[in-house]
Amino acid sequence: MSVTTNNQETTAQRAxxxxxxxxxxxxxxxxxxxxxxxxxxxxxxxxxxxNPNFHWExxxxxxxxxxxxxxxxxxxxxxxxxxxxxxxxxxxxxxxRQSDNPIFRWSSWFWVWFFRGTPVYTQLVFWGLVAVLYPKxxxxxxxxxxxxxxxxxxxxxxxxxxxxxxxxxxxxxxxxIFRAGLKSVDKGQIEAAxxxxxxxxxxxxxIVLPQAMRxxxxxxxxxxxxxxxxxxxxxxxxxxxxxxFVTNTLANRSYLPIPLLIVAAFWYLVVTxxxxxxxxxxxxxxxxxxxxxxxxxxxPSALQTARATADPAPTxxxxxxxxx
Numbered sequence: 476m477s478v479t480t481n482n483q484e485t486t487a488q489r490a491x492x493x494x495x496x497x498x499x500x501x502x503x504x505x506x507x508x509x510x511x512x513x514x515x516x517x518x519x520x521x522x523x524x525x526n527p528n529f530h531w532e533x534x535x536x537x538x539x540x541x542x543x544x545x546x547x548x549x550x551x552x553x554x555x556x557x558x559x560x561x562x563x564x565x566x567x568x569x570x571x572r573q574s575d576n577p578i579f580r581w582s583s584w585f586w587v588w589f590f591r592g593t594p595v596y597t598q599l600v601f602w603g604l605v606a607v608l609y610p611k612x613x614x615x616x617x618x619x620x621x622x623x624x625x626x627x628x629x630x631x632x633x634x635x636x637x638x639x640x641x642x643x644x645x646x647x648x649x650x651x652i653f654r655a656g657l658k659s660v661d662k663g664q665i666e667a668a669x670x671x672x673x674x675x676x677x678x679x680x681x682i683v684l685p686q687a688m689r690x691x692x693x694x695x696x697x698x699x700x701x702x703x704x705x706x707x708x709x710x711x712x713x714x715x716x717x718x719x720f721v722t723n724t725l726a727n728r729s730y731l732p733i734p735l736l737i738v739a740a741f742w743y744l745v746v747t748x749x750x751x752x753x754x755x756x757x758x759x760x761x762x763x764x765x766x767x768x769x770x771x772x773x774x775p776s777a778l779q780t781a782r783a784t785a786d787p788a789p790t791x792x793x794x795x796x797x798x799x
Contacts, residue, residue, distance in 0.1 A: 533734035537725055538741060546721035547742050553637060553706045553717065558699055560642035565649030572654050583650065590647035595640070596708050602640040603712040605631060634716075637709040645702055652694045656687035688761040696754035700747050718742055 523529060537543055571583040590598070606627040614623040631639070660683050668678045707719035714720075718739055726735035 528733065529737070530731055530734040533729065533731050534737050534741075537722075537735060538738050540725070542721050542725070543718070543738060543742070546716060546718035547746070549716040550703065550706050550718045551746065553634075553641065553709065553714075554699070554703045556638045557641035557645060557706075558702055560638070561645035561649050561702075562695075564642070564646035565653050568646065568650035569653035569657055572650070573657065587647045587650055590644050595644045595705060596711050598644050599637065599640040599708055599711040602631075602636040603633070605636065633712045633714040637706075637712045637714040640712065641702065641705060641709070645698060648698060649695065652698070653687075653691055656689075656691035657683060659690045660686045685761070689758075692754065692758050692761055696750070696757070699754075700750055703746060703750070704743060 568583045568586060571579040572587075574580055609627050612625045612627055612630060614625075664682055664686075665678055668682055673681075706717050709717055710720055722735045722739040723732075726732040729735070
Protein backbone atom coordinates (compact mmCIF):
# COMPACT_ATOMS: atom_id res chain seq x y z
CA MET A 476 0.00 0.00 0.00
CA SER A 477 2.86 2.37 0.69
CA VAL A 478 4.30 1.77 -2.77
CA THR A 479 0.91 2.55 -4.33
CA THR A 480 0.56 5.74 -2.33
CA ASN A 481 4.02 6.90 -3.34
CA ASN A 482 3.23 6.18 -7.00
CA GLN A 483 -0.01 8.19 -6.77
CA GLU A 484 1.77 11.14 -5.17
CA THR A 485 4.47 11.03 -7.85
CA THR A 486 1.84 10.92 -10.60
CA ALA A 487 -0.07 13.85 -9.01
CA GLN A 488 3.09 15.93 -8.81
CA ARG A 489 3.86 15.26 -12.46
CA ALA A 490 0.28 16.04 -13.55
CA UNK A 491 0.10 19.40 -11.68
CA UNK A 492 0.78 22.25 -14.13
CA UNK A 493 3.66 24.55 -13.45
CA UNK A 494 3.11 28.27 -12.90
CA UNK A 495 3.87 30.44 -15.88
CA UNK A 496 6.89 32.62 -15.36
CA UNK A 497 5.53 35.76 -16.97
CA UNK A 498 7.91 38.49 -18.04
CA UNK A 499 6.58 42.00 -18.39
CA UNK A 500 6.65 43.42 -21.88
CA UNK A 501 9.03 46.34 -22.04
CA UNK A 502 7.93 49.52 -23.78
CA UNK A 503 11.03 51.63 -24.43
CA UNK A 504 9.08 53.89 -26.79
CA UNK A 505 6.71 54.92 -23.99
CA UNK A 506 9.55 55.82 -21.64
CA UNK A 507 11.29 57.74 -24.41
CA UNK A 508 8.11 59.68 -25.20
CA UNK A 509 7.50 60.42 -21.51
CA UNK A 510 11.08 61.65 -21.14
CA UNK A 511 10.70 63.96 -24.14
CA UNK A 512 7.44 65.39 -22.78
CA UNK A 513 9.00 65.94 -19.34
CA UNK A 514 12.01 67.71 -20.85
CA UNK A 515 9.76 69.96 -22.97
CA UNK A 516 7.64 70.79 -19.92
CA UNK A 517 10.73 71.77 -17.91
CA UNK A 518 12.00 73.93 -20.76
CA UNK A 519 8.59 75.62 -21.08
CA UNK A 520 8.43 76.40 -17.36
CA UNK A 521 12.00 77.71 -17.44
CA UNK A 522 11.19 79.90 -20.43
CA UNK A 523 8.08 81.35 -18.79
CA UNK A 524 9.91 82.09 -15.57
CA UNK A 525 13.13 83.50 -17.04
CA ASN A 526 11.80 85.55 -19.97
CA PRO A 527 11.33 89.17 -18.81
CA ASN A 528 9.08 89.98 -21.79
CA PHE A 529 6.16 88.25 -20.11
CA HIS A 530 6.12 90.98 -17.43
CA TRP A 531 4.83 88.82 -14.61
CA GLU A 532 4.82 91.82 -12.30
CA UNK A 533 2.17 93.41 -14.54
CA UNK A 534 0.20 90.15 -14.49
CA UNK A 535 0.28 90.12 -10.68
CA UNK A 536 -0.84 93.76 -10.65
CA UNK A 537 -3.93 93.28 -12.84
CA UNK A 538 -5.02 89.68 -12.19
CA UNK A 539 -7.17 90.78 -9.23
CA UNK A 540 -7.94 94.26 -10.52
CA UNK A 541 -11.48 95.43 -9.75
CA UNK A 542 -12.29 96.03 -13.42
CA UNK A 543 -11.01 92.57 -14.38
CA UNK A 544 -13.02 90.83 -11.65
CA UNK A 545 -16.11 92.79 -12.72
CA UNK A 546 -15.49 91.68 -16.29
CA UNK A 547 -15.36 88.06 -15.12
CA UNK A 548 -18.73 88.56 -13.41
CA UNK A 549 -20.33 90.01 -16.54
CA UNK A 550 -18.87 87.16 -18.64
CA UNK A 551 -20.35 84.57 -16.28
CA UNK A 552 -23.72 86.34 -16.32
CA UNK A 553 -23.74 86.39 -20.12
CA UNK A 554 -22.89 82.69 -20.20
CA UNK A 555 -25.51 81.61 -17.67
CA UNK A 556 -28.39 83.64 -19.12
CA UNK A 557 -27.56 82.72 -22.72
CA UNK A 558 -27.31 79.01 -21.93
CA UNK A 559 -30.54 79.06 -19.90
CA UNK A 560 -32.48 80.60 -22.80
CA UNK A 561 -30.71 78.36 -25.33
CA UNK A 562 -31.50 75.15 -23.41
CA UNK A 563 -35.17 76.12 -23.10
CA UNK A 564 -35.44 76.85 -26.83
CA UNK A 565 -33.45 73.72 -27.73
CA UNK A 566 -35.80 71.42 -25.79
CA UNK A 567 -38.77 73.00 -27.54
CA UNK A 568 -37.10 72.71 -30.95
CA UNK A 569 -36.17 69.06 -30.35
CA UNK A 570 -39.77 68.19 -29.49
CA UNK A 571 -41.02 70.12 -32.51
CA ARG A 572 -38.58 68.24 -34.75
CA GLN A 573 -40.11 64.93 -33.64
CA SER A 574 -43.70 66.13 -33.90
CA ASP A 575 -46.20 64.64 -36.32
CA ASN A 576 -47.22 68.16 -37.32
CA PRO A 577 -45.28 69.11 -40.49
CA ILE A 578 -45.42 72.84 -39.62
CA PHE A 579 -43.64 72.17 -36.32
CA ARG A 580 -41.06 69.93 -37.98
CA TRP A 581 -40.18 72.32 -40.79
CA SER A 582 -40.19 75.37 -38.49
CA SER A 583 -37.66 73.64 -36.24
CA TRP A 584 -35.57 72.59 -39.23
CA PHE A 585 -35.54 76.15 -40.63
CA TRP A 586 -34.49 77.57 -37.25
CA VAL A 587 -31.56 75.17 -36.99
CA TRP A 588 -30.60 75.71 -40.62
CA PHE A 589 -30.58 79.50 -40.35
CA PHE A 590 -28.80 79.98 -37.01
CA ARG A 591 -26.23 77.27 -37.69
CA GLY A 592 -25.59 78.52 -41.20
CA THR A 593 -24.72 82.12 -40.33
CA PRO A 594 -21.71 83.23 -38.22
CA VAL A 595 -22.38 84.17 -34.62
CA TYR A 596 -20.45 87.43 -35.10
CA THR A 597 -22.81 88.42 -37.93
CA GLN A 598 -25.82 87.64 -35.76
CA LEU A 599 -24.45 89.73 -32.90
CA VAL A 600 -23.87 92.67 -35.26
CA PHE A 601 -27.47 92.34 -36.46
CA TRP A 602 -28.86 92.38 -32.91
CA GLY A 603 -26.74 95.42 -32.19
CA LEU A 604 -28.30 97.21 -35.18
CA VAL A 605 -31.89 96.02 -34.69
CA ALA A 606 -32.79 99.43 -33.28
CA VAL A 607 -31.88 100.93 -36.67
CA LEU A 608 -34.31 98.61 -38.45
CA TYR A 609 -37.07 98.96 -35.87
CA PRO A 610 -36.70 102.23 -33.90
CA LYS A 611 -40.03 101.59 -32.16
CA UNK A 612 -42.07 98.54 -31.20
CA UNK A 613 -45.79 99.18 -31.49
CA UNK A 614 -48.41 96.95 -29.94
CA UNK A 615 -52.05 97.25 -30.96
CA UNK A 616 -54.86 95.90 -33.07
CA UNK A 617 -53.81 95.03 -36.65
CA UNK A 618 -54.90 97.87 -38.96
CA UNK A 619 -56.43 99.46 -35.88
CA UNK A 620 -55.53 101.73 -32.99
CA UNK A 621 -52.12 101.59 -31.35
CA UNK A 622 -52.21 100.48 -27.71
CA UNK A 623 -48.55 100.62 -26.67
CA UNK A 624 -45.38 102.04 -28.17
CA UNK A 625 -41.85 101.29 -26.90
CA UNK A 626 -38.46 102.50 -28.02
CA UNK A 627 -36.33 99.59 -29.18
CA UNK A 628 -33.14 101.11 -27.79
CA UNK A 629 -34.65 101.25 -24.30
CA UNK A 630 -36.19 97.78 -24.50
CA UNK A 631 -33.21 96.00 -26.03
CA UNK A 632 -30.02 97.49 -24.64
CA UNK A 633 -26.53 96.19 -25.43
CA UNK A 634 -26.52 93.58 -22.66
CA UNK A 635 -29.82 91.95 -23.60
CA UNK A 636 -28.98 92.16 -27.29
CA UNK A 637 -25.79 90.20 -26.55
CA UNK A 638 -27.68 87.62 -24.49
CA UNK A 639 -30.32 87.22 -27.18
CA UNK A 640 -27.81 86.89 -29.99
CA UNK A 641 -25.75 84.28 -28.14
CA UNK A 642 -28.81 82.33 -26.99
CA UNK A 643 -30.50 82.09 -30.39
CA UNK A 644 -27.31 80.95 -32.05
CA UNK A 645 -26.58 78.35 -29.37
CA UNK A 646 -30.14 77.00 -29.38
CA UNK A 647 -29.67 75.69 -32.91
CA UNK A 648 -26.67 73.58 -31.90
CA UNK A 649 -28.24 72.35 -28.66
CA UNK A 650 -31.43 71.40 -30.51
CA UNK A 651 -29.50 68.83 -32.55
CA ILE A 652 -27.78 67.52 -29.41
CA PHE A 653 -31.11 67.10 -27.63
CA ARG A 654 -32.68 65.48 -30.67
CA ALA A 655 -29.85 62.94 -30.81
CA GLY A 656 -30.28 62.24 -27.10
CA LEU A 657 -34.02 61.68 -27.43
CA LYS A 658 -33.54 59.35 -30.38
CA SER A 659 -30.98 57.29 -28.44
CA VAL A 660 -33.75 55.90 -26.21
CA ASP A 661 -35.26 52.66 -27.51
CA LYS A 662 -38.76 53.14 -28.88
CA GLY A 663 -39.81 49.88 -27.27
CA GLN A 664 -39.68 51.51 -23.85
CA ILE A 665 -42.00 54.27 -24.99
CA GLU A 666 -44.40 51.75 -26.50
CA ALA A 667 -44.34 49.70 -23.29
CA ALA A 668 -45.10 52.79 -21.22
CA UNK A 669 -47.97 53.71 -23.52
CA UNK A 670 -49.32 50.17 -23.18
CA UNK A 671 -49.35 50.65 -19.41
CA UNK A 672 -51.47 53.77 -19.85
CA UNK A 673 -48.85 56.43 -19.08
CA UNK A 674 -49.33 59.87 -20.57
CA UNK A 675 -46.90 61.34 -23.06
CA UNK A 676 -45.62 64.02 -20.68
CA UNK A 677 -44.98 61.50 -17.92
CA UNK A 678 -43.23 59.16 -20.35
CA UNK A 679 -40.96 61.98 -21.43
CA UNK A 680 -40.02 63.11 -17.91
CA UNK A 681 -39.83 59.69 -16.22
CA ILE A 682 -38.47 57.40 -18.96
CA VAL A 683 -37.02 59.23 -21.95
CA LEU A 684 -35.19 62.24 -20.48
CA PRO A 685 -33.36 60.41 -17.63
CA GLN A 686 -31.84 58.04 -20.18
CA ALA A 687 -31.26 60.69 -22.83
CA MET A 688 -29.35 62.87 -20.37
CA ARG A 689 -26.43 60.46 -20.51
CA UNK A 690 -26.06 61.39 -24.17
CA UNK A 691 -27.02 65.05 -23.79
CA UNK A 692 -24.84 66.16 -20.85
CA UNK A 693 -21.29 65.71 -22.28
CA UNK A 694 -21.79 67.74 -25.49
CA UNK A 695 -23.90 70.30 -23.62
CA UNK A 696 -21.02 70.79 -21.20
CA UNK A 697 -18.71 71.37 -24.13
CA UNK A 698 -21.15 73.88 -25.59
CA UNK A 699 -21.29 75.71 -22.25
CA UNK A 700 -17.51 76.04 -22.20
CA UNK A 701 -17.64 77.20 -25.81
CA UNK A 702 -20.28 79.76 -24.88
CA UNK A 703 -18.01 81.12 -22.15
CA UNK A 704 -15.35 81.86 -24.74
CA UNK A 705 -17.82 83.06 -27.37
CA UNK A 706 -18.79 85.91 -25.05
CA UNK A 707 -15.54 87.56 -26.16
CA UNK A 708 -17.37 88.47 -29.40
CA UNK A 709 -20.06 90.61 -27.76
CA UNK A 710 -18.06 93.70 -28.71
CA UNK A 711 -19.96 93.41 -32.00
CA UNK A 712 -23.21 94.43 -30.26
CA UNK A 713 -21.38 96.45 -28.75
CA UNK A 714 -21.20 95.33 -25.12
CA UNK A 715 -18.06 96.65 -23.42
CA UNK A 716 -18.04 95.14 -19.93
CA UNK A 717 -16.93 91.57 -20.60
CA UNK A 718 -13.53 90.17 -19.62
CA UNK A 719 -11.92 90.33 -23.07
CA PHE A 720 -12.85 93.97 -23.66
CA VAL A 721 -11.69 95.01 -20.18
CA THR A 722 -8.28 93.35 -20.53
CA ASN A 723 -7.85 94.79 -24.04
CA THR A 724 -8.62 98.26 -22.68
CA LEU A 725 -6.07 97.87 -19.90
CA ALA A 726 -3.51 96.60 -22.42
CA ASN A 727 -4.04 99.67 -24.61
CA ARG A 728 -3.51 101.93 -21.61
CA SER A 729 -0.35 100.20 -20.37
CA TYR A 730 1.07 99.34 -23.82
CA LEU A 731 1.71 95.82 -22.49
CA PRO A 732 -0.69 93.46 -24.31
CA ILE A 733 1.01 90.15 -23.43
CA PRO A 734 0.56 90.18 -19.60
CA LEU A 735 -3.05 91.34 -19.99
CA LEU A 736 -3.72 88.53 -22.46
CA ILE A 737 -2.32 86.14 -19.87
CA VAL A 738 -4.67 87.66 -17.29
CA ALA A 739 -7.66 86.97 -19.55
CA ALA A 740 -6.43 83.42 -20.31
CA PHE A 741 -5.93 82.76 -16.60
CA TRP A 742 -9.50 83.70 -15.70
CA TYR A 743 -10.95 81.77 -18.63
CA LEU A 744 -9.00 78.69 -17.49
CA VAL A 745 -10.22 79.10 -13.90
CA VAL A 746 -13.88 79.34 -14.90
CA THR A 747 -13.54 76.54 -17.46
CA UNK A 748 -12.00 74.26 -14.82
CA UNK A 749 -14.93 74.92 -12.47
CA UNK A 750 -17.40 74.15 -15.25
CA UNK A 751 -15.56 70.91 -16.08
CA UNK A 752 -15.78 69.80 -12.43
CA UNK A 753 -19.52 70.50 -12.43
CA UNK A 754 -19.91 68.61 -15.69
CA UNK A 755 -18.10 65.61 -14.19
CA UNK A 756 -20.52 65.34 -11.26
CA UNK A 757 -23.57 65.79 -13.51
CA UNK A 758 -22.33 63.02 -15.80
CA UNK A 759 -21.69 60.83 -12.76
CA UNK A 760 -25.24 61.46 -11.51
CA UNK A 761 -26.94 60.55 -14.78
CA UNK A 762 -24.53 57.67 -15.40
CA UNK A 763 -25.76 55.67 -12.41
CA UNK A 764 -26.76 52.11 -13.22
CA UNK A 765 -24.59 51.74 -16.30
CA UNK A 766 -22.75 48.44 -16.38
CA UNK A 767 -19.00 48.84 -16.47
CA UNK A 768 -16.38 46.27 -17.14
CA UNK A 769 -15.35 44.64 -13.88
CA UNK A 770 -11.68 44.71 -13.05
CA UNK A 771 -10.52 41.25 -11.91
CA UNK A 772 -7.39 41.17 -9.74
CA UNK A 773 -5.56 37.84 -9.55
CA UNK A 774 -3.64 37.01 -6.40
CA PRO A 775 -0.56 34.94 -7.40
CA SER A 776 -0.27 33.14 -4.05
CA ALA A 777 -3.95 32.19 -4.10
CA LEU A 778 -3.59 30.95 -7.66
CA GLN A 779 -0.58 28.81 -6.69
CA THR A 780 -2.44 27.31 -3.71
CA ALA A 781 -5.45 26.51 -5.88
CA ARG A 782 -3.31 24.75 -8.43
CA ALA A 783 -1.43 22.76 -5.78
CA THR A 784 -4.63 21.49 -4.17
CA ALA A 785 -6.42 20.77 -7.42
CA ASP A 786 -7.40 17.21 -8.23
CA PRO A 787 -4.82 15.62 -10.51
CA ALA A 788 -5.75 14.64 -13.99
CA PRO A 789 -6.88 10.99 -14.36
CA THR A 790 -4.05 8.69 -15.42
CA UNK A 791 -3.92 5.13 -16.69
CA UNK A 792 -2.96 2.72 -13.89
CA UNK A 793 0.27 0.76 -14.23
CA UNK A 794 0.24 -3.07 -14.47
CA UNK A 795 1.48 -3.34 -10.91
CA UNK A 796 -1.30 -1.07 -9.60
CA UNK A 797 -3.96 -2.92 -11.55
CA UNK A 798 -2.67 -6.21 -10.21
CA UNK A 799 -2.85 -5.06 -6.63
